Amino acid sequence: MPTLDAHIVKRRRELLVDVRLHLEQAERLALFGASGAGKSTVLSCLAGIENPDVGRIRFGDTVFFPPNLPLYQRPLAYLTQSDSLFPHLTVADNVCFGLRGHENNGASLWVEELKQRLALGPLWNESARRISGGQARRVALARMLARRPPLVLLDEPFTVLDRPTISELVDAILQWQRELGFTLIVVDHRADILERLCTRAAAIEGGRIVQEGTWLELAAAPATPMLARLLSA
Amino acid sequence: MLAFTLALLYPLTGLCAAVGHWQWDGSIPGSTASSVSVSLVLTGIALLFDVILGTPVAWYLARHTGRDRVLWEAAVLISVLMPPLALGILLSLAFGPTMKPGAWLLRMGLPTSNSPLAFVATQFYVSVGYYIVAARAALAAVPSDLEKTAALLGLRPSQVFHRVTFPLARLGFAAALSLAWVRALGEFGAVMVTAYYPSGMPVQIWINLQDAGMPAVMPLLVVFLLTAMPLPWVIHLLAQRRHADANA
Numbered sequence: 001m002p003t004l005d006a007h008i009v010k011r012r013r014e015l016l017v018d019v020r021l022h023l024e025q026a027e028r029l030a031l032f033g034a035s036g037a038g039k040s041t042v043l044s045c046l047a048g049i050e051n052p053d054v055g056r057i058r059f060g061d062t063v064f065f066p067p068n069l070p071l072y073q074r075p076l077a078y079l080t081q082s083d084s085l086f087p088h089l090t091v092a093d094n095v096c097f098g099l100r101g102h103e104n105n106g107a108s109l110w111v112e113e114l115k116q117r118l119a120l121g122p123l124w125n126e127s128a129r130r131i132s133g134g135q136a137r138r139v140a141l142a143r144m145l146a147r148r149p150p151l152v153l154l155d156e157p158f159t160v161l162d163r164p165t166i167s168e169l170v171d172a173i174l175q176w177q178r179e180l181g182f183t184l185i186v187v188d189h190r191a192d193i194l195e196r197l198c199t200r201a202a203a204i205e206g207g208r209i210v211q212e213g214t215w216l217e218l219a220a221a222p223a224t225p226m227l228a229r230l231l232s233a
Numbered sequence: 234m235l236a237f238t239l240a241l242l243y244p245l246t247g248l249c250a251a252v253g254h255w256q257w258d259g260s261i262p263g264s265t266a267s268s269v270s271v272s273l274v275l276t277g278i279a280l281l282f283d284v285i286l287g288t289p290v291a292w293y294l295a296r297h298t299g300r301d302r303v304l305w306e307a308a309v310l311i312s313v314l315m316p317p318l319a320l321g322i323l324l325s326l327a328f329g330p331t332m333k334p335g336a337w338l339l340r341m342g343l344p345t346s347n348s349p350l351a352f353v354a355t356q357f358y359v360s361v362g363y364y365i366v367a368a369r370a371a372l373a374a375v376p377s378d379l380e381k382t383a384a385l386l387g388l389r390p391s392q393v394f395h396r397v398t399f400p401l402a403r404l405g406f407a408a409a410l411s412l413a414w415v416r417a418l419g420e421f422g423a424v425m426v427t428a429y430y431p432s433g434m435p436v437q438i439w440i441n442l443q444d445a446g447m448p449a450v451m452p453l454l455v456v457f458l459l460t461a462m463p464l465p466w467v468i469h470l471l472a473q474r475r476h477a478d479a480n481a
Binding site: 047048049070071072074076077078082084086087088097098100143147 | 376378379381382383384385386387388389390396397400401
């Protein structure tokens with residue numbers, strides 16, 4: 001059972017991020033804090049977009065850092081505010097982009113489920129450059145999950161989406177998380193979304209985790225005034 | 234706009250000028266046809282080297298963020314900015330028999346002047362800088378986020394290049410190639426010094442002019458224009474159309 005163990009130290013201008021994380025398999029953790037607290041840096045280092053200055057990251061038997069494991073070898077999916085769809089491909093090609101021989105290994109059924117659940121049918125053969133922002137987000141989510149990653153990192157994935165769409169996507173992610181059993185880390189600054197997605201939260205301030213626990217524990221005794229403000233917002 | 238365009242295209246009316254009865258060859262029968270094949274084949278080979286050696290350099294310049302990039306860009310620019318005649322003279326000296334590389338190649342049976350090798354090498358030197366500058370711009374226009382996304386979806390760097398980077402930059406690559414093609418095919422000054430023989434089209438046009446005057450120039454001039462211009466012209470139009478489609 002892969003567990004995630006990470007100690008990430010990374011300097012970003014005046015901010016020194018120094019965060020330790022430990023997640024059991026299929027655990028759902030929210031990284032919660034104000035803008036600029038270092039949440040996205042942590043996810044970016046886990047994904048391999050940035051390298052920590054110091055530290056270690058291990059997921060099960062796979063060492064991400066050090067040495068720096070190439071992106072293509074990391075068994076994870078990473079979704080940010082940017083959909084990063086491949087504009088020269090159709091929606092279908094985008095969703096199946098990371099699959100190899102998906103017609104023969106049973107993945108086509110899974111892709112079909114993603115397509116139905118995320119209402120991608122009408123867009124399936126459209127060019128990715130011609131779909132709306134909300135549609136693009138659904139395509140990016142389908143593409144991310146198509147490979148059934150054991151570790152999923154979401155960095156403010158619901159920005160600019162309307163409430164009904166967010167609610168629909170949160171439901172879908174939760175259902176698939178239960179089915180696939182992936183470990184989930186979500187970064188957002190909105191507590192209500194995180195509370196629905198994650199059972200546990202780590203509050204980050206000034207690059208460090210100031211409190212960790214269930215949402216009830218955080219709400220009962222917030223460690224800092226800033227955290228209290230964010231939780232009550 | 235119309236007046237400017239007409240003025241711009243006016244030199245083409247020279248093709249209708251009364252220069253006497255056109256003749257295919259100058260004083261040497263077969264030399265004109267030979268110059269066409271020399272130009273097309275050897276320029277094609279030079280372009281192959283441009284692509285093979287220039288593409289990794291363009292990719293490095295487009296993606297590398299280190300301070301040393303400025304130095305490499307400056308080095309590439311020198312090859313672009315160097316006057317062709319000066320480049321030809323420098324090449325003939327640097328690869329001449331008195332220098333080690335030239336002497337070694339001569340011992341290997343590869344003369345570095347007035348030979349196909351000299352022709353291809355000169356065309357490579359005059360065109361590769363243009364290819365790299367244009368290919369670098371094409372690669373830089375591909376968002377690196379897309380390449381990272383592809384890598385996170387399990388693609389190795391070479392697969393990312395083939396499935397994401399190249400398809401998104403292909404028109405830019407075609408433009409780079411066509412620019413290099415025009416530059417190499419039309420080169421006169423540098424090739425004149427290093428490879429008077431085998432004569433390519435520009436040198437043969439010069440020889441025909443010297444030998445038999447304008448009547449012997451005109452047919453080859455038409456072939457020269459037809460081989461040099463249509464490819465870049467069509468690629469430019471395609472690029473414009475794609476740009477318009479993307480903004481629609």
